[in-house]
Amino acid sequence: MSLATRYLGLPLAHPIVASASPLTATLDGMRRLEDAGAAAVVMTSLYEEQIRAEDTAYARYTEHGSNSQAEAGSYFPEIPGYDSGVSGHLETLMRASEALDIPVIASLNGTTAEGWTGHARAFEQAGAAAIELNVYSVPIDFAATGAEVERRTIEIVRQVAATVRIPVSIKLVPYFSSLPHMASELVRAGAAGLVLFNRLYAPDIDLATLRVTRSLPLSTASELPLSLVWIALLSRRLGCSLAASRGVETHVEVVKYLLAGADVVTTTSALLRHGPPYLATMRDGLERWLGENGFDSVTAIRGLKDATHAEHVDALFRAQYVAALTEYLPGKLVQ
Numbered sequence: 001m002s003l004a005t006r007y008l009g010l011p012l013a014h015p016i017v018a019s020a021s022p023l024t025a026t027l028d029g030m031r032r033l034e035d036a037g038a039a040a041v042v043m044t045s046l047y048e049e050q051i052r053a054e055d056t057a058y059a060r061y062t063e064h065g066s067n068s069q070a071e072a073g074s075y076f077p078e079i080p081g082y083d084s085g086v087s088g089h090l091e092t093l094m095r096a097s098e099a100l101d102i103p104v105i106a107s108l109n110g111t112t113a114e115g116w117t118g119h120a121r122a123f124e125q126a127g128a129a130a131i132e133l134n135v136y137s138v139p140i141d142f143a144a145t146g147a148e149v150e151r152r153t154i155e156i157v158r159q160v161a162a163t164v165r166i167p168v169s170i171k172l173v174p175y176f177s178s179l180p181h182m183a184s185e186l187v188r189a190g191a192a193g194l195v196l197f198n199r200l201y202a203p204d205i206d207l208a209t210l211r212v213t214r215s216l217p218l219s220t221a222s223e224l225p226l227s228l229v230w231i232a233l234l235s236r237r238l239g240c241s242l243a244a245s246r247g248v249e250t251h252v253e254v255v256k257y258l259l260a261g262a263d264v265v266t267t268t269s270a271l272l273r274h275g276p277p278y279l280a281t282m283r284d285g286l287e288r289w290l291g292e293n294g295f296d297s298v299t300a301i302r303g304l305k306d307a308t309h310a311e312h313v314d315a316l317f318r319a320q321y322v323a324a325l326t327e328y329l330p331g332k333l334v335q
């Protein structure tokens, strides 16, 4: 039985990857995931807000220094606590990349061109096996068209891919008018892989306090279909790796994503819910399912149910209600 796969050109022992989360924020956390059997880990994202906050603190410090010392221009000060921000993140990445045998993928959520490329280069220097660009920002400018938002994203990918030599993947949200076109433009811009899809904060209003709240509830398998359909539609149609993300509760969802055409399946909620050792439970479940169903490898099932197979096209493309509605016809319900 071979569970081996490739993702972003990296050979992996099996297809289950721990996605970015608080579990991958520290060296200890990433080591625990490796010990539990993760094929690769994606480190918690470095957010540009985090970078800016630190730069502001840094600028305040250096400005203070240059005012008081004429020679301060080239002086790089020792800043107490500086290590907890960007440099702390890079330090953790560097130590994890050295210490772990599995690939450590760095993740970046920038907001400016310099933020993206500068930090991507730093990730590469710190030893990241690949970089995942977490490209979501809420477009709140009423004058910005969808095409402009897409162009900006594509330009970021082009610049980052031209800056580093390690593979770059793009973690997307599903909100594009034409995802196939956007996906192929991202690949043309240098993306080696796409991650479908990220989950976002869920703002709400607390009626008791009338405060706007935000939380990130853990996912369930009910979130699977959106990513599943798009993995199946894009599978083998783009020259890049596909990582499935969202709604993996057990090995069952892992198998479904592989059948749809994913190269790897990423998971966060299940690991937060059950702890890192659950990774091995999912991997063993995948192996068992393959054996029980007469398959000898992950490769044997990848894409078996993707949209390149004519018999599945109708179910995947016509994701409409006609067929499903008939299930709910009164005669059928009273059975």
Ligand SMILES: Cc1cc2nc3c(=O)[nH]c(=O)nc-3n(C[C@H](O)[C@H](O)[C@H](O)COP(=O)(O)O)c2cc1C
Pocket (backbone or CB within 6 Å): 019, 020, 021, 022, 043, 044, 045, 046, 107, 134, 171, 197, 198, 199, 216, 217, 218, 219, 220, 245, 246, 247, 248, 266, 267, 268, 269, 270
């Ligand atoms: C508490 C929490 C923190 C997360 N932090 C990040 C992050 O830093 N960067 C990122 O790209 N995704 C982050 N995610 C999203 C996960 O990586 C993952 O894509 C998402 O939860 C969907 O997978 P799941 O259904 O298996 O949870 C976070 C998710 C959770 C629940």
